[in-house]
Amino acid sequence: IGMYNPDLKFLDEKLQGVTPGFDKIEGPLFTGGGLGYGRVSDHWRIGGFGFGGEKTISGTYPDPSDASIVLPQDVTISAGGGGFYTEYVLGHLFERFESGLSLGIGGAGVSIKIAQYSNIVTWDGMFEGLTPGTDSDYNIIKVSNGGFLLHPGFGVRYHVNSFFAIEGNASYMLILFADEWKFEGATVRDAPDFDFNAPNFSLSFLFGG
Numbered sequence: 001i002g003m004y005n006p007d008l009k010f011l012d013e014k015l016q017g018v019t020p021g022f023d024k025i026e027g028p029l030f031t032g033g034g035l036g037y038g039r040v041s042d043h044w045r046i047g048g049f050g051f052g053g054e055k056t057i058s059g060t061y062p063d064p065s066d067a068s069i070v071l072p073q074d075v076t077i078s079a080g081g082g083g084f085y086t087e088y089v090l091g092h093l094f095e096r097f098e099s100g101l102s103l104g105i106g107g108a109g110v111s112i113k114i115a116q117y118s119n120i121v122t123w124d125g126m127f128e129g130l131t132p133g134t135d136s137d138y139n140i141i142k143v144s145n146g147g148f149l150l151h152p153g154f155g156v157r158y159h160v161n162s163f164f165a166i167e168g169n170a171s172y173m174l175i176l177f178a179d180e181w182k183f184e185g186a187t188v189r190d191a192p193d194f195d196f197n198a199p200n201f202s203l204s205f206l207f208g209g
Helices: 009-018 124-126
Strands: 002-004 027-037 042-062 066-092 097-117 138-161 164-175 198-209
Touching: 002 042, 009 066, 027 066, 027 198, 066 138, 097 164, 138 198
Parallel strands: none
Antiparallel strands: 002 027, 002 198, 027 042, 042 066, 066 097, 097 138, 138 164, 164 198
């Protein structure tokens, strides 16, 4: 169970500029995932890991042409990744505690979805825009990118017994994105340098012998 907290100020400022009054866009994103490893020496463990999560901010904003009308809008930020995992045990603290350094190396992806509606969403209304010559009442924007992931961390583990442990971990996710963001498969031109590098805090429940 993780808490990933990227700085979403760049997105909040952009949305407030075009839909002023919408709810603030900010983290954290709560993620779920897992890892598995095998011990190769008294200090080294190697394996793999993966994670994913998203956050949706749902709210309304005033219609620029008529402030008495409020329009619904949803913003969803998603992130996920995984890859190779290694861990170095620094030492044992007391009888049941141990500390260690970890490093995840792999890939990660991020997507931003903005859905804006000019009226209340209904089942029939969703299909009206599919009729030739009919304008849709909904605007949906989804951009995505992915890249290389480095995920260093430090953890403290408590061994409840010989096959169950609980670990708290503080880490940092460094995502080296590709140069191009994608919108419906097309390259987004003049995109700003979105920075999703951020700290991550997690709580893990570990089972094994």
